[in-house]
Amino acid sequence: MRFALDDEQVALRDALDKLVAGNREAPDLWKRLDELGVNDLAAEATPVEVVVAFEVLGRHAVPDAVESTAGVRDDAELATLATAAYLLGAGERVLSDTVAYAKQRRQFGREIGSYQAIKHRLADVRIALDFARPLVYGAALDMSPRSVSAAKVGAGDAAYLASRTGLQVHGAIGYTQELELSTWLTTIRELQAAHGTAAFHRRRILDSLLAERAG
């Protein structure tokens, strides 16, 4: 089994990324995404393409991405998976913003990112996101409810860890409106609850594992 994006999927990711970066607030963004076929994704694209697209949208925190994609809403499992991918992207973004801040902010004569107390927390976020990604992409390949639930829980936990760590590393400035961080925190929380809470999805996984066991 090949477990990497193919050229076409990479091209979709890069095209979307180019379009969305810097145009996040553009009023015609959704129109342009629509022209690119994002709203038709659920109808025509493969789940992997949906995941690729939503991870990019999450990275740029496109407002209302999950709500706005009309096509995805018709398919509960795919919408859940899209939310997981969005969480993954959002987590990646918070991590990268936080790493950038830790390299810049100095305290006691050196960058705070050089202290192990900070490094280890950020490394844990990197690890959590790296292991959430295969759950999300793996679910896109088989689309079983159990895999989708695992993706949602894994990506939700990793993104939440990213946001909590992000706030702590930023310190008080993370609370202020000068940075967007607080928006990310609330968005991630919101998405964790959307399309089934973690408790719901854990329950679904348990039921599925028990049913398999019972035969």
Added chain:
Amino acid sequence: VDAWIRAEAYRLYTWGTVTTLAGGGDIGPAGSVNKVWWSELDVALHETALGLLGEQANAESRWLDGYIFALSGPIYAGTNEIQRNIVAERLLGLPREPKGVSR
């Protein structure tokens, strides 16, 4: 359920590693990401099992032996703290810590 999710993530992650390596690629410092994950997963799986065994957990069993061995996972092959330094410095690009002054 969390133990299952983490094991499943590990299974799928490994497919990605194999694909990279089979394609002639190099995983580089991502190996440190992997090491922290599996060694902590190994401990967590055994803790879960012993928790299920309840009072019987203290009797000799494969799970108890496995648990004792799993405890060494986060230590050998470079402790997980060393691995986290590698992840932070080589993957995230955080600044290295100043070298200690030798006396």
